[in-house]
Amino acid sequence: MADEPKQMKSIWxxxxxxxxxxxxxxxxxxxxxxxxxxxxxxxxADLHPGLWWGLFMxxxxxxxxxxxxxxxx
Amino acid sequence: MTPITASFFKMCVPFLVxxxxxxALVLSQNPASGFALLHDGSQTNxxxxxxxxIARYYxxxxxxxxxxxxxxxxxxxxAGNISAFNTVWTYDIYRSVINPKAxxxxxxxxxxxxxxxxILLSLVTAYWAKTFPSIxxxxxxxxxxxxxxxxxxxxxxxxxxxxxxxxxxxxxLLGMVSSFTxxxxxxxxxxxxxxxxxxxxxxxxxxxxxxxxxxxxxxxxSTIVISIFTKxxxxxxxxxxxxxxxxxxxxxxxxFHRTPEFFAVISFLVFIALNIYYW
Numbered sequence: 287m288a289d290e291p292k293q294m295k296s297i298w299x300x301x302x303x304x305x306x307x308x309x310x311x312x313x314x315x316x317x318x319x320x321x322x323x324x325x326x327x328x329x330x331a332d333l334h335p336g337l338w339w340g341l342f343m344x345x346x347x348x349x350x351x352x353x354x355x356x357x358x359x
Numbered sequence: 360m361t362p363i364t365a366s367f368f369k370m371c372v373p374f375l376v377x378x379x380x381x382x383a384l385v386l387s388q389n390p391a392s393g394f395a396l397l398h399d400g401s402q403t404n405x406x407x408x409x410x411x412x413i414a415r416y417y418x419x420x421x422x423x424x425x426x427x428x429x430x431x432x433x434x435x436x437x438a439g440n441i442s443a444f445n446t447v448w449t450y451d452i453y454r455s456v457i458n459p460k461a462x463x464x465x466x467x468x469x470x471x472x473x474x475x476x477x478i479l480l481s482l483v484t485a486y487w488a489k490t491f492p493s494i495x496x497x498x499x500x501x502x503x504x505x506x507x508x509x510x511x512x513x514x515x516x517x518x519x520x521x522x523x524x525x526x527x528x529x530x531x532l533l534g535m536v537s538s539f540t541x542x543x544x545x546x547x548x549x550x551x552x553x554x555x556x557x558x559x560x561x562x563x564x565x566x567x568x569x570x571x572x573x574x575x576x577x578x579x580x581s582t583i584v585i586s587i588f589t590k591x592x593x594x595x596x597x598x599x600x601x602x603x604x605x606x607x608x609x610x611x612x613x614x615f616h617r618t619p620e621f622f623a624v625i626s627f628l629v630f631i632a633l634n635i636y637y638w
Binding site for chain 1: 414418419424
């Protein structure tokens with residue numbers, strides 16, 4: 287079977303991957319702070335910004351990542 | 360299409376810059392908030408607004424992202440500027456004017472030297488930037504000296520076929536020199552800032568914007584006047600550079616709502632609407 291020519295990944299693939307990984311880290315940190323609130327919370331910590339922003343980044347990253355996974359540049 | 364796409368992001372920048380500044384201003388005026396900007400001696404350090412807001416509102420995890428984003432922004436800006444500096448110096452000045460017969464390896468060496476020189480120069484200017492009330496004041500001052508007259512040169516170069524090299528060079532130089540002279544004139548109180556801003560209330564930032572306008576006008580008018588009296592390049596040399604001499608490539612069968620013209624019109628309308636709303 288002949289080797290298929292390698293194609294460069296779309297930039298959005300890497301953007302999605304970065305958002306996914308960083309979003310997951312932030313969401314997990316936010317979840318841990320939701321269960322065990324820190325001794326010195328930040329202002330408006332009761333809104334759990336880490337958790338919400340982390341989940342938002344994961345969703346946005348998933349759209350970019352899976353939308354461009356099979357698409358070359 | 361890329362510049363048009365970028366224009367939408369560019370129009371968002373004032374919101375990213377101004378809204379945190381307004382939040383910091385409101386908080387710092389409310390003693391109950393417990394928020395206070397840092398001070399350098401008697402001068403308020405407005406550059407501390409964003410780091411202090413990040414520390415105030417960002418929990419663990421998110422704070423890493425905020426600090427990383429700030430550092431990435433600084434590093435990307437620095438890398439882009441140094442790259443532009445060594446390219447302009449090596450290709451547009453050194454190879455074009457000083458040493459046209461330079462070999463590729465010599466130009467590569469010169470580019471590396473220019474990179475190191477650019478970094479050292481930026482270290483020196485960083486200390487100068489600290490003498491301004493804020494980084495924004497410094498940036499707007501630089502823009503008024505360089506970017507505003509450059510905009511006039513670019514505009515004429517792209518759209519007017521009889522703009523001459525001498526007109527562009529001396530027009531740009533006059534624009535930059537006039538802007539820097541106006542800056543010095545206000546700084547050392549040689550003139551009343553109200554003369555520049557046409558208003559008795561003249562903040563540093565207002566002076567920056569008005570100076571940018573005067574520099575643009577000086578460059579625009581002087582480029583036109585000098586071009587009228589100097590020798591222009593043959594049209595054949597300007598193909599691909601000047602509109603009207605460059606053949607248009609059609610959009611093919613692309614529907615209208617996906618053409619650059621469509622997005623350019625939307626960008627322009629948003630630009631007008633924002634200016635009217637925030638006038």
